[in-house]
Amino acid sequence: VLLVEKWLAAWLTRPASVPTFDEIPETHSHVVIAGLGRFGQIIARVLAARGIPFTALDGDPSQIEVIRRFGGRVYFGDATRPEILEAAQVEKARAVVVCISRVEESLKTVELVRRRYPHVPVYARARDRAHAHRLMDLGVERIIRETFLSALELSRQVLEDVGLGRREAAQTVQMFAERDEKRLEADHAHAADPAKLAESEKRHAQELAELFEADVEKRD
Amino acid sequence: VLLVEKWLAAWLTRPASVPTFDEIPETHSHVVIAGLGRFGQIIARVLAARGIPFTALDGDPSQIEVIRRFGGRVYFGDATRPEILEAAQVEKARAVVVCISRVEESLKTVELVRRRYPHVPVYARARDRAHAHRLMDLGVERIIRETFLSALELSRQVLEDVGLGRREAAQTVQMFAERDEKRLEADHAHAADPAKLAESEKRHAQELAELFEADVEKRD
Numbered sequence: 001v002l003l004v005e006k007w008l009a010a011w012l013t014r015p016a017s018v019p020t021f022d023e024i025p026e027t028h029s030h031v032v033i034a035g036l037g038r039f040g041q042i043i044a045r046v047l048a049a050r051g052i053p054f055t056a057l058d059g060d061p062s063q064i065e066v067i068r069r070f071g072g073r074v075y076f077g078d079a080t081r082p083e084i085l086e087a088a089q090v091e092k093a094r095a096v097v098v099c100i101s102r103v104e105e106s107l108k109t110v111e112l113v114r115r116r117y118p119h120v121p122v123y124a125r126a127r128d129r130a131h132a133h134r135l136m137d138l139g140v141e142r143i144i145r146e147t148f149l150s151a152l153e154l155s156r157q158v159l160e161d162v163g164l165g166r167r168e169a170a171q172t173v174q175m176f177a178e179r180d181e182k183r184l185e186a187d188h189a190h191a192a193d194p195a196k197l198a199e200s201e202k203r204h205a206q207e208l209a210e211l212f213e214a215d216v217e218k219r220d
Numbered sequence: 221v222l223l224v225e226k227w228l229a230a231w232l233t234r235p236a237s238v239p240t241f242d243e244i245p246e247t248h249s250h251v252v253i254a255g256l257g258r259f260g261q262i263i264a265r266v267l268a269a270r271g272i273p274f275t276a277l278d279g280d281p282s283q284i285e286v287i288r289r290f291g292g293r294v295y296f297g298d299a300t301r302p303e304i305l306e307a308a309q310v311e312k313a314r315a316v317v318v319c320i321s322r323v324e325e326s327l328k329t330v331e332l333v334r335r336r337y338p339h340v341p342v343y344a345r346a347r348d349r350a351h352a353h354r355l356m357d358l359g360v361e362r363i364i365r366e367t368f369l370s371a372l373e374l375s376r377q378v379l380e381d382v383g384l385g386r387r388e389a390a391q392t393v394q395m396f397a398e399r400d401e402k403r404l405e406a407d408h409a410h411a412a413d414p415a416k417l418a419e420s421e422k423r424h425a426q427e428l429a430e431l432f433e434a435d436v437e438k439r440d
Contacts, residue, residue, distance in 0.1 A: 029382075031378060031382065038347075038348055038365075038367050038368075038371070039367050039370070039371045039374075040371075041371075042367075042368065042371035042372060042375060043371060043374060043375050043378065045396070045425065045428075046372070046375035046378075046379065046392065046393060046396050047375070047378070047379075048425060048429065049392070049396060049425065049428035049429055049431075049432055050379065050384065050392055050432050051429065051432070051433070052379070052382060094381075094382050095378060095381060095382070097374065097378060099371075121381070123374060123377065123378065125367075125370070125371075125374065127258075128258055142374065142377055144370045144373055144374045145258075145370065146366075146367045146370050146371075147258050147259050147262075147345075147366045147367060147370065148258075148262065148370055149369035149370045149372075149373055150259070150345070150364045150365065150366050150367065150368055150369045150370065151258070151259045151260075151261075151262035151263060151319075151345075151366075152262060152266070152369075153364055153369055154259075154263060154317065154343060154345065154362065154364045155262060155263050155266040155267070157343065157362055158251060158263065158266075158267070158315060158317060158343065159266065159267075159270065159272070161314075161315060161341070162249075162251065162272060162314050162315070164270065172266065172269070172270055173266060176265070176266050176269060205265065205268060205269065208265075208269035209268065209269055209271065211269075212269055212270050212271070213271070
């Protein structure tokens with residue numbers, strides 16, 4: 001905490017034109033979290049709860065305060081810069097979790113990690129389907145769309161409350177999610193073709209509707 | 221689809237200063253979805269798959285095209301305007317699902333629905349904890365933080381991959397989520413007091429860490 005405060009003070013009083021980054025102590029088998037917004041904070045807090053070492057990077061000094069509250073280590077620094085990744089010892093990390101919300105910055109970070117540390121698995125938060133496809137281009141191991149699961153859960157609650165029943169609501173959402181994930185992967189092949197993407201979306205919707213209609217018929 | 225196209229044409233050629241909205245046919249027991257971004261689209265697609273009638277409202281004409289692909293009904297209109305809500309027959313709706321990403325617009329819509337249609341349950345997407353607290357102030361029935369579940373799921377995958385094992389990873393995240401939800405509710409009472417919120421966050425982190433430490437000790 002004292003070190004963080006020292007860094008904070010140094011950061012706040014630095015000359016505006018001189019790029020700075022923090023000295024990061026030697027770590028092994030740690031997880032590197034790039035970006036400490038709403039998303040990265042959850043990752044950091046879950047890892048902290050289990051005592052798993054992590055190094056978190058964020059260019060925004062206000063995030064330091066947040067992580068300090070639960071005793072985590074966090075460093076100022078823009079994860080799109082090679083010297084910051086080197087200082088964070090990505091070389092020795094178990095994984096890099098890219099939780100940066102801005103698409104271009106996220107991709108730049110992933111690209112850099114991939115090129116310099118090809119042996120380190122990369123996980124990433126995706127803004128949307130297009131971002132997910134570009135992360136797939138870079139060979140990211142695990143990708144999750146940032147609003148997908150919360151939207152599914154709210155859908156499930158709506159289904160349940162309009163009378164579908166607990167089990168049927170859960171099964172519907174589960175099936176939707178599985179098919180949507182498969183479609184996302186299949187769409188990767190023609191991610192640059194809006195007509196094919198639209199066609200895929202329409203087909204997906206029809207297939208699902210037919211599937212659930214068949215379910216209803218079977219019960220009759 | 222033809223009607224939608226007619227509306228689209230009318231909308232695109234309208235005088236800029238004249239507010240317009242679509243005529244919406246009589247519906248019963250439908251779900252009203254306000255906002256068709258990444259979040260609202262999932263709700264709309266899940267409901268469409270199950271044949272549950274819904275009316276979707278969005279001020280952005282480009283979203284029309286998206287919903288058209290899977291055969292949904294969608295209307296142009298800003299959900300913060302009383303006449304749009306009236307046209308969407310919120311009066312007779314089973315529920316209103318507010319999926320608007322901009323916080324102030326979301327709150328304005330909820331407030332309007334609450335005041336004019338107090339009998340209709342409201343569900344909402346929250347940007348973050350602060351937004352969730354303001355939605356609680358307005359008595360929203362179901363609130364979900366938009367990136368919370370995807371962040372939890374990515375955390376779970378990280379835990380599993382660093383060696384925690386499938387079951388333990390799932391349990392950790394489950395426990396974290398339950399406690400975090402409880403804390404969100406408890407924090408509502410002092411949502412305007414940053415010092416108390418910070419204290420609550422710190423205590424929450426300590427409790428979790430102790431809980432998992434106790435788990436590890438028990439196994440020894």
